[in-house]
Amino acid sequence: MTATTTVGVIRERRPEEHRVALVPEAVKRLRSAGMQVLVESGAGAGAWFGDDDYLMAGATVTSADELVERSDIVLCVGPPDGDGAIRLHSGQLLIGMLEPLQHPELVQQWADQGVTAVSLDLVPRTLSRAQPMDALTSQANVAGYKAVLLAAGAYGGYFPLLMTAAGTAKPASVLVIGTGVAGLQAIATARRLGAVVTAYDVRPETKTEVESLGARFLDLSAVESGSGSGGYARQLTSAERGAQQQQLGSQLARFDVVITTARVPGRRPPVLVTTQALDGMRAGSVVVDMAASDLGGNVEGSLPDKTVVLGNGVTVLGAGNLPSSVATAASNAYARNVAALMGVLVRDGVVTIDPADEIQAGVVVTRAGSIVNPSVAAAVGDAMIAGGVT
Ligand code: NAD
Numbered sequence: 001m002t003a004t005t006t007v008g009v010i011r012e013r014r015p016e017e018h019r020v021a022l023v024p025e026a027v028k029r030l031r032s033a034g035m036q037v038l039v040e041s042g043a044g045a046g047a048w049f050g051d052d053d054y055l056m057a058g059a060t061v062t063s064a065d066e067l068v069e070r071s072d073i074v075l076c077v078g079p080p081d082g083d084g085a086i087r088l089h090s091g092q093l094l095i096g097m098l099e100p101l102q103h104p105e106l107v108q109q110w111a112d113q114g115v116t117a118v119s120l121d122l123v124p125r126t127l128s129r130a131q132p133m134d135a136l137t138s139q140a141n142v143a144g145y146k147a148v149l150l151a152a153g154a155y156g157g158y159f160p161l162l163m164t165a166a167g168t169a170k171p172a173s174v175l176v177i178g179t180g181v182a183g184l185q186a187i188a189t190a191r192r193l194g195a196v197v198t199a200y201d202v203r204p205e206t207k208t209e210v211e212s213l214g215a216r217f218l219d220l221s222a223v224e225s226g227s228g229s230g231g232y233a234r235q236l237t238s239a240e241r242g243a244q245q246q247q248l249g250s251q252l253a254r255f256d257v258v259i260t261t262a263r264v265p266g267r268r269p270p271v272l273v274t275t276q277a278l279d280g281m282r283a284g285s286v287v288v289d290m291a292a293s294d295l296g297g298n299v300e301g302s303l304p305d306k307t308v309v310l311g312n313g314v315t316v317l318g319a320g321n322l323p324s325s326v327a328t329a330a331s332n333a334y335a336r337n338v339a340a341l342m343g344v345l346v347r348d349g350v351v352t353i354d355p356a357d358e359i360q361a362g363v364v365v366t367r368a369g370s371i372v373n374p375s376v377a378a379a380v381g382d383a384m385i386a387g388g389v390t
Contacts, residue, residue: 005349006036007342008071009054010064011043013082016320018046018327019334021075021096024057026335030342031058034349038067047327068092072351075338077331079106090114093351095338097121097135100365100376101266104383107376111366116353118345120337122373124362126230132340133359137181138333143322144185144261147288148174150322151257152193154286154307154315160194171196175218175255177248177272177298178262179206182290186259187213195257200248202226202233202262220247233264241270249277256282260298261290273299283313292318 007030009022020043022030027037037059041051051061068074068086076096080086081103088094091114098119100107110117120135131137152159155172162169172195176186179201187210190197197215199206204225207217222243228234236244252258252273258281263269269291278287278300289299292306297318301308305320323330344359345351353367354360364372371377 004034004036005072005346005351006038006070007073007075008038008067009040009043009059009075010067010080010086011040012046012077013080013085014078015082016324017078017082018324019077019331020044020047020049020327021077021331021334021338023047023331023335024049024053024059025332026339027054027057027059029339033346035346036060038062038071040064040067044331046324047331049328049331073342073346077334079103081106088113088115092116093118093345095120095341095345097139098365100373101379104376104380107365107371107380108384111369111371114369116351116367117365118341118363119365120341120363122363122365122376123341124358127358130359130362133337133344135334135337138337139323139330140181141185142326142330142333143290143319144182145189146322146326147182147259147261147290147319148186148189148193150317150319151190151259151286151288154288154317155257156284157256158194159190172256173198173254174257174259175200175252176215177201177258177260178291179203179210180261180263183259183261184209184213186261186290187215190257190259191215198255202236202244203231218251220244222247228264233262235264235267236270244270245272245274245277248272249274249280252277253280253282256285258285258287259290260288262298263291268295269293269297271296271298271300275300278310278314278316279312281312281314285313286315286317288317288319290319290322292320 039054039059073093093116095118123130123133158169159172161171174190174195174197176183176199179199199210199215200218210217223240226233289297289302291297292302292304302318304318306318308316
C-alpha cells in the first residue's frame, strides 16, 4: 500500500495578508495525486475562496490545531509568525515564502523544532525547470501590475490619449525605474492603459526587453554597466550612486508618474529619487516606490503603505504588500508555484528530500535539526553574533 501524504493549508497569520497558499483548483490536483488536504477554516476568505469551495474540491476543513497535528506538510504564504503563530513538530515540512534571510530567529526555531523548512524565495531562478516554482517572479508580476493601478488612481489626469468633443487629453508620461520582473510588468500595464512609457535600468541588457514592450529606454551615462551575477544588479560605488541620482533627478520633472522597483539582493534598496529631485517635480505628479521598506526605499522618505502629498503637490506612495491586494490572482499563481515545488519534494506519495538536487539544495533551509542552506546559516550566525549569542 502506498503511504498518503497529508498537506495542511493554514490561514495566514500576518495582518493584511489576504493570500492563501493553495486555491481550490490546486487542491483538486493534489487530491488526484493521492494526497489528503486539510484547510484551516477561513484560510481562503481573503482571496474570496470559501470553506465550501475547498470542501467541494475534496479538502477537509478543520482547526489550526488539528491541521498542525495531522499534516506532514504545512503550506503558507508568509512566515507563520503573526497573531496565533503555529507550533510545528519534528519531521514536519513547512513550505512558504519564509524570508529566511530576514528572520534568523525563526530559522533557528525551525531547526530546533526539527522542522524541514522549505522557502520558495530561494528557488534557483536561472534553472529553467525551476521556473514554474518561481514565486518571486509570479508575485512580482502581480505587484508590477498593481503599482500602475495605484499610480493611475492617484493621478489627476488620464493615462491614455483621449479625443473627445470636449477636447483632447494628453497621455500620461510614465517613467519606470528598474526593469526586472515587476518593472517589465509595470511597463506593459502602463502601455495597456495608453501611457507613453520610458524606462531605465542600471543593467543595459534590459534595453531590448523595454523596447520590445513599446517603451523608450532612458540611457544615462552615470553607470556604464551595473550588471551583477545571476541577472541581478550589482551594488554601485558611492560615486556611481551620486552621479545616477543627479542624472535621474534632472529627468524627473518631465514625467507625470514615476514607478521605482530597484533592488539589489541582500542589501538596502538604492536611493534613486532624492528629496531634491522630488522638489523639482510638477504638482500633480505621482511617485510609487515599490521598494519601500522599513529600511528605506528608492525614494527618499517613502514608507511602506504610506501616502504623502508633498508641499509642492507631488504624491509619493510607498507600496506595501501589493500582491496581497490582488489576492485572488496572486494566490492562484502562488498555488501553482507551490504545487510545482511539491512535485519535486513528494515522490510516490512520500516526502523525499534529495540534497543532491539543485532545486532542493537551494530551497531547503533547515533539516534534521540543522540549518542546511549555507547563505542562511551564515546570516543566522551573523545575527547570533550581533545579538551577543554564542
Ligand atoms: P529585483 O527585484 O532584484 O530588481 C529589480 C530591478 O532593479 C532589476 O532589474 C535591477 O537591475 C534594477 N536595479 C537595481 N539597482 C538599480 C539601480 N541602482 N538603478 C536602476 N535599476 C536598478 O529583480 P528581479 O525582478 O527579481 O529580477 C532580476 C533579474 O532576474 C531580471 O533580469 C530577471 O529577468 C531575472 N530573472 C531570471 C529568471 C530566469 O532566468 N528564469 C527568472 C526570474 C528572474
